Amino acid sequence: xxxxxxxxxxxxxxxxxxxxxxxxxxxxxxxxxxxxxxxxxxxxxxxxxxxxxxxxxxxxxxxxxxxxxxxxxxxxxxxxxxxxxxxxxxxxxxxxxxxxxxxxxxxxxxxxxxxxxxxxxxxxxxxxxxxxxxxxxxxxxxxxxxxxxxxxxxxxxxxxxxxxxxxxxxxxxxxxxxxxxxxxxxxxxxxxxxxxxxxxxxxxxxxxxxxxxxxxxxxxxxxxxxxxxxxxxxxxxxxxxxxxxxxxxxx
Amino acid sequence: xxxxxxxxxxxxxxxxxxxxxxxxxxxxxxxxxxxxxxxxxxxxxxxxxxxxxxxxxxxxxxxxxxxxxxxxxxxxxxxxxxxxxxxxxxxxxxxxxxxxxxxxxxxxxxxxxxxxxxxxxxxxxxxxxxxxxxxxxxxxxxxxxxxxxxxxxxxxxxxxxxxxxxxxxxxxxxxxxxxxxxxxxxxxxxxxxxxxxxxxxxxxxxxx
Amino acid sequence: xxxxxxxxxxxxxxxxxxxxxxxxxxxxxxxxxxxxxxxxxxxxxxxxxxxxxxx
Amino acid sequence: xxxxxxxxxxxxxxxxxxxxxxxxxxxxxxxxxxxxxxxxxxxxxxxxxxxxxxxxxxxxxxxxxxxxxxxxxxxxxxxxxxxxxxxxxxxxxxxxxxxxxxxxxxxxxxxxxxxxxxxxxxxxxxxxxxxxxxxxxxxxxxxxxxxxxxxxxxxxxxxxxxxxxxxxxxxxxxxxxxxxxxxxxxxxxxxxxxxxxxxxxxxxxxxxxxxxxxxxxxxxxxx
Numbered sequence: 155x156x157x158x159x160x161x162x163x164x165x166x167x168x169x170x171x172x173x174x175x176x177x178x179x180x181x182x183x184x185x186x187x188x189x190x191x192x193x194x195x196x197x198x199x200x201x202x203x204x205x206x207x208x209x210x211x212x213x214x215x216x217x218x219x220x221x222x223x224x225x226x227x228x229x230x231x232x233x234x235x236x237x238x239x240x241x242x243x244x245x246x247x248x249x250x251x252x253x254x255x256x257x258x259x260x261x262x263x264x265x266x267x268x269x270x271x272x273x274x275x276x277x278x279x280x281x282x283x284x285x286x287x288x289x290x291x292x293x294x295x296x297x298x299x300x301x302x303x304x305x306x307x308x309x310x311x312x313x314x315x316x317x318x319x320x321x322x323x324x325x326x327x328x329x330x331x332x333x334x335x336x337x338x339x340x341x342x343x344x345x346x347x348x349x350x351x352x353x354x355x356x357x358x359x360x361x362x363x364x365x366x367x368x369x370x371x372x373x374x375x376x377x378x379x380x381x382x383x384x385x386x387x388x389x390x391x392x393x394x395x396x397x398x399x400x401x402x403x404x405x
Numbered sequence: 406x407x408x409x410x411x412x413x414x415x416x417x418x419x420x421x422x423x424x425x426x427x428x429x430x431x432x433x434x435x436x437x438x439x440x441x442x443x444x445x446x447x448x449x450x451x452x453x454x455x456x457x458x459x460x461x462x463x464x465x466x467x468x469x470x471x472x473x474x475x476x477x478x479x480x481x482x483x484x485x486x487x488x489x490x491x492x493x494x495x496x497x498x499x500x501x502x503x504x505x506x507x508x509x510x511x512x513x514x515x516x517x518x519x520x521x522x523x524x525x526x527x528x529x530x531x532x533x534x535x536x537x538x539x540x541x542x543x544x545x546x547x548x549x550x551x552x553x554x555x556x557x558x559x560x561x562x563x564x565x566x567x568x569x570x571x572x573x574x575x576x577x578x579x580x581x582x583x584x585x586x587x588x589x590x591x592x593x594x595x596x597x598x599x600x601x602x603x604x605x606x607x608x609x610x611x612x613x
Numbered sequence: 614x615x616x617x618x619x620x621x622x623x624x625x626x627x628x629x630x631x632x633x634x635x636x637x638x639x640x641x642x643x644x645x646x647x648x649x650x651x652x653x654x655x656x657x658x659x660x661x662x663x664x665x666x667x668x
Numbered sequence: 669x670x671x672x673x674x675x676x677x678x679x680x681x682x683x684x685x686x687x688x689x690x691x692x693x694x695x696x697x698x699x700x701x702x703x704x705x706x707x708x709x710x711x712x713x714x715x716x717x718x719x720x721x722x723x724x725x726x727x728x729x730x731x732x733x734x735x736x737x738x739x740x741x742x743x744x745x746x747x748x749x750x751x752x753x754x755x756x757x758x759x760x761x762x763x764x765x766x767x768x769x770x771x772x773x774x775x776x777x778x779x780x781x782x783x784x785x786x787x788x789x790x791x792x793x794x795x796x797x798x799x800x801x802x803x804x805x806x807x808x809x810x811x812x813x814x815x816x817x818x819x820x821x822x823x824x825x826x827x828x829x830x831x832x833x834x835x836x837x838x839x840x841x842x843x844x845x846x847x848x849x850x851x852x853x854x855x856x857x858x859x860x861x862x863x864x865x866x867x868x869x870x871x872x873x874x875x876x877x878x879x880x881x882x883x884x885x886x887x888x889x890x891x
Contacts, residue, residue, distance in 0.1 A: 185639070192635075196628070200616060200628075201616060205618070205619075209620075210618070210619040210620055211618030211619050211620055211621070211624055212618075212619075212620035212623050212624060214618070214624050215623065215624055215627040215628075218627055218628060218631040219627070222631070257641075258638060261634050261637065261638060262634075264634060265630065265631055265634045265635075268627075268630045268634075269627040269630060269631065272623050272626055272627045272630075273623065273627065275623060276623055280791075281788050282788055282789050283712070284707040284708075284712035284789075285712070289704070289707075292704065296700070296701070296704075299697065303690040306688075306689075306690050307688075307690055309532075374635060374638065378638040378639075378642070381642040382641070382645075384642075385642050385645045385646055385649065388646070388649055389645070389649055392649065392652075392653060397653070398653060398657070401649070401650050401653045401654075402653060402654065402657055453751070456755045457754050457755060457756075458751045458754045458755060458890065459891065460887070472755055472756065473755065473756075474751075474752070474755045476748055476751065477748075478747065478748035480747065480748040480749045480751070480752045481748075481749070482684060482747060482749065483747055484684055484687045484688060485680070485683065485684065485687070489680075489683065493676055493679075493680045496672060496673070496675075496676035497672075497673045497676045497677065497756075497758070498673070498756060499672050499673070499676075514659065514662070518662055523659050523660075523662060524659070524660065526655075526659050527652060527655070551756075
């Protein structure tokens with residue numbers, strides 16, 4: 155019984171009007187969640203945590219750089235799952251959500267590259283190094299841009315979305331390959347110092363702001379995803395009556 | 406009756422050979438001239454010579470008023486919406502100082518509603534059907550104040566109501582003191598003022 | 614109130630870039646929504662103009 | 669001949685470029701693709717890359733410029749707007765100049781603005797970056813002018829792409845030599861007055877002659 159209600163719910167979620175209501179109700183809470191967590195995280199990162207004995211205060215960039223990196227990769231995974239659903243079950247909402255995730259993922263990747271490059275300047279003496287992690291992150295940015303460009307190139311948004319979803323899946327396979335192929339270079343980038351599972355070499359007192367900021371970025375992604383998806387849905391259905399009634403009524 | 410265009414023994418050479426016997430045409434205000442001739446006899450080339458797109462290989466032409474040419478393809482950017490295309494058209498020809506019509510140019514939205522394209526205002530010109538593109542070309546004429554209209558196959562891909570609309574617009578233009586030169590195949594213009602004819606004959610073989 | 618960090622320019626520029634990029638994620642949907650609403654309203658007016666012409 | 673038609677054309681070109689941003693940013697993305705491939709191909713060693721940096725940035729900039737030349741006049745020919753340039757008394761020379769300026773702004777300027785980032789990725793010594801940007805300023809303008817002329821010449825052929833690349837090759841060789849030379853010389857600490865001077869002379873020559881030639885080439889090809 156539960157399975158059937160779940161299945162019906164899953165498919166009902168796909169109808170535009172239902173999704174529209176959902177993507178109108180949730181975002182305010184998600185934006186609020188983001189605001190709270192980010193405020194706490196930034197406060198702790200800048201005011202509470204003592205400076206690092208080696209890096210001084212420049213390590214505080216970690217609280218923006220690392221969550222952005224994690225979010226960039228997490229967004230791609232979520233996008234790939236959405237793309238899979240969109241391709242297999244042809245659910246339009248999944249297509250929209252996948253397409254709308256690309257700009258957010260690209261923004262996170264850009265943020266990661268920018269903050270990493272700024273952090274690298276005092277620490278390694280150079281803005282950029284052809285290092286394994288940096289290069290694969292840069293390639294990830296190009297994959298995101300490619301997906302956005304491919305989707306934008308099609309006038310027929312359903313076909314464009316399907317084509318871009320295939321590119322997403324291709325990218326999903328390609329990214330670990332790139333990561334390991336560039337791994338063999340002498341890597342300047344520090345090893346994985348933050349391991350949730352293994353023993354983390356970071357001082358425990360530095361941990362809380364990172365947790366807050368990571369959660370904040372998750373809220374950010376969810377809120378931005380649903381808000382953008384709602385806009386894209388309205389844009390695609392703008393010639394339909396339900397959109398016209400909605401948009402003109404609530405002036 | 407003010408003369409708008411005076412073309413004397415106009416000819417054009419392609420690969421060194423005259424395409425049609427040099428033709429003379431004088432267009433006065435309030436006149437509509439139908440350029441007639443077999444397929445491929447050079448009607449379009451003649452119109453493009455009048456418009457100034459092609460340099461005449463023979464004869465001379467004197468334009469005493471602004472000209473507007475609508476070819477087979479309505480000249481619009483496919484990526485811009487109908488409204489944007491018309492606004493550009495108005496802006497681009499607004500700078501023209503050669504003799505203007507007395508009637509002020511109407512706004513883009515006004516022009517679109519006159520040719521029945523108002524609902525497609527926001528749609529990209531590339532997504533229009535052939536008939537709709539032709540109507541957009543006509544709307545382009547309304548938006549500029551060029552006294553002389555040079556229309557190549559204005560009735561092509563238009564249904565009967567569209568063709569009647571073209572006739573109405575031409576009538577209105579003639580009443581405002583404009584002049585029209587058009588080429589057409591089957592559908593002859595039905596106007597209040599009878600249209601004159603300007604035959605285009607194939608070039609005599611001897612002429613090189 | 615503003616703590617003085619060593620490497621301050623690097624830290625503050627990083628946070629500024631973060632604020633800018635995250636800010637854009639907040640602002641962009643709002644702008645897009647407003648633009649779409651304006652466009653739909655214009656189309657609505659155009660249709661009314663159309664009915665007025667036909668009537 | 670008032671300025672209103674020229675402004676209208678300029679605004680339309682920019683609006684069109686914004687409308688399909690993917691296509692207008694293609695040169696920029698291609699530039700980065702080439703710049704990423706070089707270290708992947710050659711190896712990440714900073715000193716090796718520093719030696720190659722001026723030449724590589726310049727070759728990448730010129731090749732990416734070639735991609736955009738196809739969209740200079742061909743779209744206008746295909747949708748019938750090109751012949752409208754001669755209807756009416758707006759001088760076609762002015763229209764062609766506007767098209768060159770808007771094309772340079774869309775494809776050339778971003779390459780110049782992104783050059784410092786590209787130079788940094790190839791470890792170009794920082795003091796050479798201003799010269800790189802200045803030489804690229806002249807180079808991209810020259811590329812737009814020569815490219816425009818060749819695009820107008822090959823307008824009559826169906827797929828001008830290949831022919832365009834071959835025809836423009838001899839025209840961009842001096843631009844590459846002086847441009848990359850200027851940056852390399854400055855990277856070694858010498859002055860690049862000679863290179864930049866010659867490049868500017870070439871630009872002035874092109875600015876006067878190329879638009880005229882382009883107008884007649886266009887008129888030939890719209891028959």
